[in-house]
Amino acid sequence: MKINEDIWPDERAVLESPHRLEYVRRLVKPKGCVFCSASKAKASAESLVIFKSQSMMVVLNKYPYNNGHILVTPRRHVADFEKLTEKELRAFTQLVKESLKILKKVYSPDGFNMGMNLGKVAGAGIPAHLHHHIIPRWGGDTNFFPLIGKTKLVVETSEQSYNQLRPYFAKLEKKGVI
Template sequence: MKHLWSPWRMTYIENHTKADGCVFCNAQTMTDSPENLIAFRGKNAYVILNRYPYASGHLMALPFEHISTLEELTPETRAEMMELTSRCTTVLRKIYRTHSFNVGINMGEAAGAGVLGHIHIHIVPRWAGDTNFMSAVGGTRVLPEALEDTYKRVREGFLEAGNGEWRIENRE
């Protein structure tokens, strides 16, 4: 039997405690960095990397406000979240040469939402043949890149892709 080693998971296993409050609201208050994983901030919404990604480059677009449903969002925030979703696909196509995307919203526990109460759109890059025996049979995902490296590439991608038109409001 062959083994797949992922020693970075031990830190999560040994230190995992449920954070007080909403993880997305907590991340917003921090300076943008590999620790909070915020890649881009807009006026009403922002882009953050998924800490437990389905694929390298798995991003989420979400509002700054702690809101749980689409109906609660202002039309302006809903529109901005879709614009950010589009920008995510632009950035990911450029830096990862992505073939396709899965884009979706899990609203509520029964729908599979991992973080309840703060709506978010998943943007998952896909490549031809990216589902193999490890995920299909072994129930294991193999990610070719460390999360910190993904953050650096995505953050730089947003800075380059906007040609100065996409502002990043960085909390310092």
């Protein structure tokens, strides 16, 4: 099967272990920007959206490297970090902070990887729309799959992640501070 590298060039194929046999990598080219479509969608396990404010949102990574791998993004279609407004920047950093708190509460990880890949050459899967990865890490969670098979074993389904995280992010939405 040919994987269309233009769509998710740096995402790895994912086996969600409870549904190994149902593993399907979407090869259909999404219409337009996936984050802009997410921005228009309601929070749900299907849309992968778990938080939305006026300017920011949190989306579950469709091809997670680990449980609780989320993306904090502006709702506006913007590629360059320096083009965020002061207001967006403030909301963005606040949302990263609150997201870390929630992930700690839900998953009790030992650490995190987080950051942004800016530009295709830097490894951005979707370079046109800025997104900040937050990936919970646990001691011993690395395995040989990503190295040899471009395949990562993920214990939790996106629906399970949604159900775990959504109540906390919904509470944050209600607060209206971001």
